[in-house]
Amino acid sequence: MKKLFFVILAIASSPSFGQDFSQEFGKINRDELALTEYDKDPEAQAVILFDIGETKFVDTPNGGYDISFTRTKRIKIFDKSASDVAEVSIPYYVDGYGKTENIKSIEAYTYNVEDGGVVRKRVNSSSMFEEQFNDRWRIKKFVFPDIQDGSIIEYRYVLESPFHFNLPDWEFQDVIPTIYSKYTARMIPFYEYIFIAQGITRFDYQNSEISKENRTWGSVAKMYGQNVGNGVEFQDYVHTYVLTDVPAFKDESYITTKNDYIMKMDFQLAKFYSPNGAKTSIITTWPELSKSLVKNDYFGKFQKSCGRFAKKVLQDDLSISSMGEKEKAKAIVNYVKQNFKWNGYYSKYANKTAKDFFEQKNGNSAEINLFLTELLEAAGIAAYPVVISTRDHGRIASDYPFSHFFNYVLVLVRTQHPFLADGTNKYLSFNMIPPYCINGKGLIVDGASGSWVELSNSQMSAEVRNITIRPDVENLKSTVNLSIHSTEYDAYNYKQAFKDDSVSMLKYYSEKFDEITSLKSFNYDQPNRPYSIIVSGEKDIEKIGDNIIVQPFLNLALQKNSLTQKNRSYPVDFTYKKSDEFKIVIDKPEGFVVDNLPDPYMIDDELANINIQYVEKDKMVEVIANYTFKKPVYNKNEY
Numbered sequence: 001m002k003k004l005f006f007v008i009l010a011i012a013s014s015p016s017f018g019q020d021f022s023q024e025f026g027k028i029n030r031d032e033l034a035l036t037e038y039d040k041d042p043e044a045q046a047v048i049l050f051d052i053g054e055t056k057f058v059d060t061p062n063g064g065y066d067i068s069f070t071r072t073k074r075i076k077i078f079d080k081s082a083s084d085v086a087e088v089s090i091p092y093y094v095d096g097y098g099k100t101e102n103i104k105s106i107e108a109y110t111y112n113v114e115d116g117g118v119v120r121k122r123v124n125s126s127s128m129f130e131e132q133f134n135d136r137w138r139i140k141k142f143v144f145p146d147i148q149d150g151s152i153i154e155y156r157y158v159l160e161s162p163f164h165f166n167l168p169d170w171e172f173q174d175v176i177p178t179i180y181s182k183y184t185a186r187m188i189p190f191y192e193y194i195f196i197a198q199g200i201t202r203f204d205y206q207n208s209e210i211s212k213e214n215r216t217w218g219s220v221a222k223m224y225g226q227n228v229g230n231g232v233e234f235q236d237y238v239h240t241y242v243l244t245d246v247p248a249f250k251d252e253s254y255i256t257t258k259n260d261y262i263m264k265m266d267f268q269l270a271k272f273y274s275p276n277g278a279k280t281s282i283i284t285t286w287p288e289l290s291k292s293l294v295k296n297d298y299f300g301k302f303q304k305s306c307g308r309f310a311k312k313v314l315q316d317d318l319s320i321s322s323m324g325e326k327e328k329a330k331a332i333v334n335y336v337k338q339n340f341k342w343n344g345y346y347s348k349y350a351n352k353t354a355k356d357f358f359e360q361k362n363g364n365s366a367e368i369n370l371f372l373t374e375l376l377e378a379a380g381i382a383a384y385p386v387v388i389s390t391r392d393h394g395r396i397a398s399d400y401p402f403s404h405f406f407n408y409v410l411v412l413v414r415t416q417h418p419f420l421a422d423g424t425n426k427y428l429s430f431n432m433i434p435p436y437c438i439n440g441k442g443l444i445v446d447g448a449s450g451s452w453v454e455l456s457n458s459q460m461s462a463e464v465r466n467i468t469i470r471p472d473v474e475n476l477k478s479t480v481n482l483s484i485h486s487t488e489y490d491a492y493n494y495k496q497a498f499k500d501d502s503v504s505m506l507k508y509y510s511e512k513f514d515e516i517t518s519l520k521s522f523n524y525d526q527p528n529r530p531y532s533i534i535v536s537g538e539k540d541i542e543k544i545g546d547n548i549i550v551q552p553f554l555n556l557a558l559q560k561n562s563l564t565q566k567n568r569s570y571p572v573d574f575t576y577k578k579s580d581e582f583k584i585v586i587d588k589p590e591g592f593v594v595d596n597l598p599d600p601y602m603i604d605d606e607l608a609n610i611n612i613q614y615v616e617k618d619k620m621v622e623v624i625a626n627y628t629f630k631k632p633v634y635n636k637n638e639y
Contacts, residue, residue, distance in 0.1 A: 021179070023050050025072050025156050028111050028118065032152060035076055040245055041177045045082035048178040049074040049152075055168050056186035056236070058160070063218070065188065067161045068104075069168040074154035075176075077147060085176060086110075086144040086153055091137055093163060096351045101161040103140050108155035110144045121145050123155075134345040135364055165282070166404050167193050167267035170241075172200070175258075178246040183265065186211070187237040192271040194283070196397055199263040205242035211235045217275050232275045241265065253562035254572045256439060259394040261570055268402040286443060286450030289401050293387065294447035302350040303370040303385065309358040310371070310378040320379065325415045329381050333413075333430040336372045336423035348387050348406045365424055369409040372423040382414035386453055388442035391575070395440050398452070410437060412444055412453055420453065427495040428488075429527045432457055435489050435575045438632075456632070461488035462579040465556060470587045471541055473548060480513060482535045482554065489576045491531035500524040505533065512554045513537035547595060552584045552623050568639035574632055581626035588619055597621070607631065607638060 022029045038047040051073045057065040075085055088108070092101040108123035128142040144153045159168070170183040182205075187193070218231025249262050272280040294300035314320075318335055320328045345364040350357070357363045357371065369385065376383035387406040389396050396405045410433055411421045419431040420442075428434060433455065441452040463486040470479040486494055498504045500521055510516060516537040523529040542549040563572065588594070597614040604611075612625040 021049050023052065023180070025107070025154065026109075028152055032074075032076060033111075033113055033118065033150075035078075036150075037078060038076075038177055038179070041248060044177050044248060045079040046075055046077045046085050046176045048174055048176060048181070049076055050180040050182070051172075051174075051178060052180075052182045052184075053168070053170050054184045054186070057188045057191075060162075065164070065190075067164065067167065069159045069161065070156065071159075072154070072156040074152065077151045077153065078149065080147050080149050080151070082176070083147050086147050086151075088142055088144075088155060090140040090157060090159070091133065092140065092159060093161070094136060094138060095163070096135060096349075099162050101159055101163065104158040104160050106140070106142070106155065106157040108142060108144065109153070110146050111152040111154075112146060112148050113150065135343075135347055135351050136345075164191055164272075165269045167269070169264060169266045171262055171264040172243045173246050173249050173263040175249050177248045178243075180242070180244050181246055182240065182242045184241075185239045185267075187239065188215070189234050189237070190217075190273050190275060191269060192273065193267045194270045194400070195265050195267045196400060197265050199261065200243070200265075203241050204244045205240065207238075207240045209238050211238050250565065250569075252565065252568065252570060254574055255570050256391045256573055257394055266402075268400070268404065283401050286398075286401050287448060288450075289403060290443065290445050290450050291447050292403075293385075293445045296349070298349040298351070299366070299370065299385070299445070300447070302354055302367070303374050305354040306358070306371045306374040307378065309354060310375040313375060314378055318379075325381060326417070328379055329376060329413050329415055329421075330430045332375050332379060332381070333372065333421045333423060336368065336375065337426045337430075340368050340371070340423065342368055342424035346390055346393070346407045348409055365422075366409045368423045369411050369421075372421065373411050376411070376413060384412045384414070385445040386410040386412050386420065386442040387445060388437055388455060389439055390436045391439045392436065393439075396443075398441070406443070408437060410442060410455075420455070425492075426525070427492045427527055432459070432488070432527075435492065438575050457489075457576060459488055460577045460579055460628075461490040462486070462581070463490040464581045464583065467552065467554060467582065467584045468587075469539075469550060469552065469584070471548060471550065471589050473541065473543075473589045473592070476541045476543060477514075478539045478541055478550070480537055480539050480554065482509075482512075482533075482556075484533045484535075485530045486532075487530050490578065491527070494531055494533065495524060505535075509535050509537075512556060514540050548589070548592070550586055552586060553582060553625075557582065557625070563639070568636045571636060572634040572639060574629055574634075576632050577629060579626065579628040582623065584623035584625075586621045586623070588621065594621060607634065 021032050032049060038044050053069065053071045055067060055069050058068045060066050077085065090103060092103055094100040106128065110121045112119050123142050123144060128140060131139045131141060133139050167185065172181040214233055214235060216231050216233050243263065246263060249258055268283060270283045272282060318331060320331050323331065339361060341362040343362050343364055347364040347366045350367045350370060351364055352367065357367045373383045373385050388408050388410055389405050390408050393407045413419055413421050420433050421430060422433045422437065425434050438455050438457065441454050444451050444453055463484065466483045468481045472478065502519060505519055506516060509519065516535060518536045520534045522532040524531060594616050597616065600614065601610065601612040608630055609628040615622045
């Protein structure tokens with residue numbers, strides 16, 4: 001019979017971590033209860049005492065293996081206002097085709113000191129609930145009860161997965177500091193994984209060893225001291241990684257997602273070794289990944305099966321034969337935007353048949369944009385799917401062909417002037433992708449080259465606010481007229497926020513006005529024209545003695561600087577280039593003079609343009625204020 005041999009390099013350092021807290025679930029010691037602050041971050045409102053994860057392969061009844069992942073976590077809360085750390089979300093994956101991860105068990109407790117004793121309260125299973133994040137991910141949620149200053153909370157859960165392609169990742173860093181974080185991966189010799197260690201230069205403790213426990217696959221028996229049968233005897237490879245005193249991740253403004261920067265390990269299946277001796281490479285190259293997507297039933301084959309429906313649309317619904325190439329492409333993209341509804345789910349795979357998608361007229365991002373690709377191709381326009389990672393999903397490490405990097409599909413339209421298109425969003429022009437898709441680069445799925453396309457848009461988004469203020473000193477009120485005109489992504493943001501709903505807009509602008517007399521909007525369904533909101537109303541006048549005080553910006557300008565840290569560790573990512581302008585006219589009441597005007601302010605360099613001017617005229621004061629960010633992303637040295 002065949003035997004499996006392996007060599008492991010062991011890297012170990014002293015496992016002494018300079019802390020005396022218990023790491024046994026359910027046992028809280030006095031030091032933990034008495035802790036009032038974390039000495040390495042005295043301002044922290046809470047600290048993770050320990051976070052321990054273990055992954056192992058468990059036998060299944062059919063002779064295969066599932067992955068079992070156990071996580072145990074304990075947190076000390078110094079300030080009960082940090083109650084968000086008491087809200088736990090556990091994601092699990094559903095492939096849409098019958099396989100699913102399962103959360104096998106959850107135990108969770110709150111500990112408080114009351115009348116000199118420790119009171120433990122369990123999180124009841126009845127208070128746990130589930131949410132559907134998208135068509136592939138579900139989230140189990142619960143909240144710890146009775147959070148007080150000094151509370152300790154802990155939980156443990158076991159998640160079992162039939163999916164071997166992506167070993168559970170491990171995040172060593174959180175938004176609060178972590179005293180001790182440990183991850184153990186118990187591997188079996190049939191699966192080989194590679195991993196990316198993000199933001200980690202070295203571990204405080206790392207060790208690799210061979211388990212002393214013998215395991216078997218298949219039928220193995222002993223005869224005269226030798227193994228007989230068609231099975232294999234093997235041992236686990238046990239890899240342990242520890243980081244201690246991990247600082248809190250400062251969730252700075254204007255970044256893609258914290259997952260791009262926190263300390264973590266990301267695993268991906270690289271090779272499968274059959275117990276019978278065959279070897280299968282899972283990860284090869286980007287061209288091979290592109291080929292595999294073309295052959296995939298829920299990607300390339302779904303696109304092809306859309307062909308007959310695409311021909312039907314061109315025959316029955318679109319009269320584009322006399323148009324030029326660009327106009328044809330525009331008409332096709334807009335047709336999909338107007339006739340197919342996006343269900344809000346990001347996905348790189350179709351989750352239904354082409355027939356069901358076409359008949360239901362709705363689908364996820366993959367279904368809509370794969371259909372759009374096929375519709376363009378049927379019209380004689382070169383088009384290719386592009387798989388990307390959205391901003392909240394994280395960046396793609398281009399050195400590692402991991403399929404799980406991707407969660408969305410766009411379309412590359414190769415007209416004389418190529419552009420990226422997205423059929424899911426009616427708020428944007430035909431040749432613009434949503435801002436959440438602007439994230440590095442995307443892989444062109446042409447089945448051959450494995451080439452990339454930049455996910456960017458060079459167009460400037462602009463917002464202009466015109467404000468007139470007419471004070472009525474006798475009644476201590478001002479009549480105020482506001483008009484907002486926005487283009488491109490700024491217009492998109494308004495449309496996303498309000499959905500052109502007057503109730504939502506009234507609620508928002510009621511905080512800027514004391515009374516609103518009229519509100520209108522224009523061009524909601526016309527992405528090529530500025531989206532406009534017109535508001536009229538009144539605002540009370542603040543009077544001190546014989547003076548009146550006028551606030552010209554109506555609290556519409558930035559109220560505080562989000563970039564407050566002395567040093568910046570990450571790029572400042574505004575997503576797109578932006579211009580913002582205020583044009584304000586304030587009537588001077590009869591008998592009043594201007595007591596004080598702020599000084600003008602001007603900056604113009606390669607990074608930004610800022611200009612604020614106050615001009616007094618006979619019967620009015622004019623304020624012109626504008627700024628332009630000349631780049632969508634600024635590196636940390638430009639901070």
